[in-house]
Amino acid sequence: MRVKCLREKEAEIEKATRRHAELEARAAQIETEARAWQMRAAAREVEATSLQAQLQQAVVIAHGGGIITTAEPQSGSVDGVDEAEDAESAYVDPDRYEIIEPRCRICRRRSATVLALPCRHLVLCKECDGSVRICPLCLSTKNSGVEVFYS
Ligand SMILES: [Zn+2]
Ligand SMILES: [Zn+2]
Structure with a gap:
């Protein structure tokens, strides 16, 4: 009984340590995952800011182009009609x-x-x-x- 009991307990301890290790490993995995996410988020932020800059540039270009294209026919029509x-x-x-x-x-x-x-x-x-x-x-x-x- 005692031996069996001891073995059982040993087994239990072993299980517990194993579980503990498992949990630790999982925690570490989660941590690394979290870090990876953080890095990914940071990378995305950089990407987003660069995208935003690109977008802004595009908007500026589009805006400037718009001014040119809208100003040209306007002045043209003014010149044509009210020359x-x-x-x-x-x-x-x-x-x-x-x-x-x-x-x-x-x-x-x-x-x-x-x-x-x-x-x-x-x-x-x-x-x-x-x-x-x-x-x-x-x-x-x-x-x-x-x-x-x-x-
Ligand atoms: Zn007059
Ligand atoms: Zn005259």
């Missing part, structure tokens, strides 16, 4: 009037020497003054025109 108005708006700058001799807004050939009244826009030549009743610049009614002499 005359666009050219006119270049002459609106009042400072230019004093430096560059303004051209008639109607014929665009002769110098603008007639001041439209009451808006006082210097936009007409003497010839066109008689045929225009609206200021071509501000489109307000022109009551009369006054010829201006440059010094």
